[in-house]
Amino acid sequence: MSLEALINASRRYGRDPHLVLLGGGNTSYKEGNILYVKASGHALGSIDEGGFVRMDRSKLEAIWNRTFSSDDAKREAEVLHMMMASRLEGETARPSVEALLHALLPFTYVVHLHPALVNGLTCAVEGAKYTRKLFPEALWIELVKPGFILADAVRKALTPLRNVPNLIVLQNHGIFVGGESLKEIDGLYRHVLSTLRANLERDVDERPVAVDSTILDPIRKELRTLFAGEVAYFHTNDTKSFLSGEKSFHPISSSFTPDHIVYSGFKPLFVPKGGSITEAFEAFGKKHGQNPKVVCVQDAGVFADGEKPLALFIDTVRVSVYSESFGGPLFMTDEVIEFIRNWEVEQYRSKVTT
Numbered sequence: 001m002s003l004e005a006l007i008n009a010s011r012r013y014g015r016d017p018h019l020v021l022l023g024g025g026n027t028s029y030k031e032g033n034i035l036y037v038k039a040s041g042h043a044l045g046s047i048d049e050g051g052f053v054r055m056d057r058s059k060l061e062a063i064w065n066r067t068f069s070s071d072d073a074k075r076e077a078e079v080l081h082m083m084m085a086s087r088l089e090g091e092t093a094r095p096s097v098e099a100l101l102h103a104l105l106p107f108t109y110v111v112h113l114h115p116a117l118v119n120g121l122t123c124a125v126e127g128a129k130y131t132r133k134l135f136p137e138a139l140w141i142e143l144v145k146p147g148f149i150l151a152d153a154v155r156k157a158l159t160p161l162r163n164v165p166n167l168i169v170l171q172n173h174g175i176f177v178g179g180e181s182l183k184e185i186d187g188l189y190r191h192v193l194s195t196l197r198a199n200l201e202r203d204v205d206e207r208p209v210a211v212d213s214t215i216l217d218p219i220r221k222e223l224r225t226l227f228a229g230e231v232a233y234f235h236t237n238d239t240k241s242f243l244s245g246e247k248s249f250h251p252i253s254s255s256f257t258p259d260h261i262v263y264s265g266f267k268p269l270f271v272p273k274g275g276s277i278t279e280a281f282e283a284f285g286k287k288h289g290q291n292p293k294v295v296c297v298q299d300a301g302v303f304a305d306g307e308k309p310l311a312l313f314i315d316t317v318r319v320s321v322y323s324e325s326f327g328g329p330l331f332m333t334d335e336v337i338e339f340i341r342n343w344e345v346e347q348y349r350s351k352v353t354t
């Protein structure tokens with residue numbers, strides 16, 4: 001039972017592609033009044049002691065006695081200031097924005113991840129209903145703005161409960177699993193993943209689809225100029241059916257979770273067959289104040305501004321397919337998407353991780 005055990009488990013989770021994408025998620029360990037929590041911008045798969053921040057649990061607890069501004073930007077700045085001030089002396093790293101949530105849970109160990117299979121449930125129209133049915137012991141938290149507001153929603157939901165559940169399922173986000181040992185947490189993750197898998201109506205189909213180079217090469221060339229860099233590419237049986245028309249594209253046309261926004265942009269651009277990619281790309285940039293990171297071309301495939309945006313978009317496709325088994329896909333609301341697009345925390349995160 002130690003930080004070392006948490007580091008080993010964090011690496012193990014971080015290296016499992018079914019559980020962690022691009023190092024996302026975070027872990028923590030409590031010892032007396034100290035919370036060890038992952039620092040922002042560290043990948044779980046390669047984390048070491050330097051990737052954890054030591055925080056004073058009573059100072060974190062005192063944050064709940066404060067009243068914060070109702071203005072989003074002001075409130076987030078005030079909370080960040082208090083979080084930074086809750087670090088033990090000598091700590092310089094910035095704690096994960098989810099540190100407040102880790103601190104709230106009374107478990108020795110907490111492992112928070114965003115696996116595609118779990119998000120098939122959290123990003124589904126009937127996610128709450130299926131969570132009650134499949135995991136009656138879990139607490140479901142509806143979509144709210146991430147960061148302080150989310151931690152506050154969990155705190156309020158826990159108040160009337162006699163026992164704090166080991167599983168907290170967050171709509172359009174992921175899952176928090178707490179336990180007194182890492183073995184207990186491993187068992188809970190196995191239970192969650194195998195239960196979800198057993199309830200899938202259909203699995204993803206990532207067999208590659210070949211497209212003729214006479215179609216692909218000109219698109220690649222055009223996008224190399226627009227992205228001003230290398231173009232990452234992906235096309236499978238799943239994307240083939242999603243990219244067959246404007247209507248079939250809808251289930252992958254927006255953002256499921258904060259990570260998707262940070263890495264692959266708040267939404268992809270869809271270009272119908274024969275349409276001008278450059279015109280559509282420039283119109284997107286003008287309308288939204290940022291260029292698309294992912295461009296889906298009908299019957300040709302998924303093109304991305306680098307491997308990271310592509311990896312997160314592949315995750316979008318997986319989440320969408322899995323969500324079909326739980327009532328169909330449900331994106332974040334426009335209000336939450338806008339909040340995340342403007343959120344300093346995510347701007348910081350995308351800077352340190354790229």
Ligand SMILES: [Zn+2]
Nearest residue numbers: 025098112174
């Ligand atoms: Zn998270």
